[in-house]
Amino acid sequence: MDLGARLKGRHVLVTGASSGLGEHFARLCARHGARVSVGARRREKLDLLVAELREAGALEARAYALDVTDEASIKSCFNDLAAPLDTLVNNAGVALASSALDTPLADFDSVIATNLRGVWAMSTQAAARWRDEGREGAIVNIASILSARVSGGVAPYAVSKAAVKQATHALALEWARYGVRVNALAPGYIETEINAEFFASPPGQAMIKRIPMRRLGRPEDLDAAFLLLAGDAAPWMTGAFVPVDGGHLVSGL
Ligand SMILES: NC(=O)c1ccc[n+]([C@@H]2O[C@H](COP(=O)([O-])OP(=O)(O)OC[C@H]3O[C@@H](n4cnc5c(N)ncnc54)[C@H](OP(=O)(O)O)[C@@H]3O)[C@@H](O)[C@H]2O)c1
Numbered sequence: 001m002d003l004g005a006r007l008k009g010r011h012v013l014v015t016g017a018s019s020g021l022g023e024h025f026a027r028l029c030a031r032h033g034a035r036v037s038v039g040a041r042r043r044e045k046l047d048l049l050v051a052e053l054r055e056a057g058a059l060e061a062r063a064y065a066l067d068v069t070d071e072a073s074i075k076s077c078f079n080d081l082a083a084p085l086d087t088l089v090n091n092a093g094v095a096l097a098s099s100a101l102d103t104p105l106a107d108f109d110s111v112i113a114t115n116l117r118g119v120w121a122m123s124t125q126a127a128a129r130w131r132d133e134g135r136e137g138a139i140v141n142i143a144s145i146l147s148a149r150v151s152g153g154v155a156p157y158a159v160s161k162a163a164v165k166q167a168t169h170a171l172a173l174e175w176a177r178y179g180v181r182v183n184a185l186a187p188g189y190i191e192t193e194i195n196a197e198f199f200a201s202p203p204g205q206a207m208i209k210r211i212p213m214r215r216l217g218r219p220e221d222l223d224a225a226f227l228l229l230a231g232d233a234a235p236w237m238t239g240a241f242v243p244v245d246g247g248h249l250v251s252g253l
Contacts (some may be wrong), residue, residue: 003072004227006231011060011086013077013085014029015092015115015136017046018038018045020194021190022040022050026061032123035083037061039065039077044107049249050063057116064081065077066113069114078125078129085130086138087138087140088123088126089139094157097153112156116167123139126180127139136181140185141164143165143247143249144187145188145245146158146162169209170238185222186243188245189207189217192219217244226240
């Protein structure tokens with residue numbers, strides 16, 4: 001089956017597309033003939049991406065200033081969307097490296113507000129519209145291997161991503177009746193802006209040695225799983241948590 005072809009003509013909104021994995025997913029969708037909308041706070045970076053996608057022949061590419069922690073911003077993004085949505089990719093996320101005892105509550109709140117509340121708020125907006133319009137839809141939550149296991153110094157992030165996994169299951173159950181599928185893609189460690197500094201450090205280098213496949217992921221390692229969840233190739237697949245991690249989640253204890 002050609003997974004990429006199953007994305008052709010679909011309208012996909014990718015949050016957090018101003019860098020890293022979100023930017024990669026937006027390019028991937030455009031390359032496979034999807035209509036792409038991208039949202040993030042750094043509008044200028046999105047405008048550059050959209051210009052690049054259009055130049056490369058994207059069917060449609062549009063940028064939206066979006067802060068997933070702000071309900072008004074989310075509503076205005078959905079109201080402004082040029083066409084009905086088919087797929088929402090909840091990719092926006094923040095990581096914060098500090099031990100639990102050194103983490104001010106405000107920092108904990110900001111990680112939860114983006115990574116969990118943001119996913120909830122975006123998903124409920126999308127699903128309510130799909131239900132009211134009688135349209136099917138797909139949600140892809142970008143979770144993490146830290147949804148399922150823990151690592152030191154990133155507790156708020158791990159807590160938020162574990163909750164995203166459970167939200168994926170809970171929302172899949174509630175929305176299956178409306179034809180809305182909700183799945184989670186759980187990347188292992190992939191080098192982007194969010195973690196480049198860490199992987200250059202001695203603890204980061206040690207962690208790479210603990211990945212059974214002995215290397216960091218590359219964004220394109222996620223492509224096949226992403227296309228499966230974002231398109232319509234797997235219409236009976238919902239509530240799934242799909243790790244793509246070089247075997248990190250099955251590393252020996
Ligand atoms: N890289 C990895 O190894 C890895 C592994 C597992 C999971 N993930 C997950 O993958 C996703 C992307 O991460 P990344 O590695 O690509 O990091 P990144 O390069 O730092 O990208 C994060 C994106 O989230 C956006 N964002 C942050 N707060 C936002 C807000 N309030 N509203 C809207 N957008 C917001 C940022 O855009 P603005 O600043 O412009 O708003 C940025 O585009 C995250 O959910 C992350 O947890 C990454």
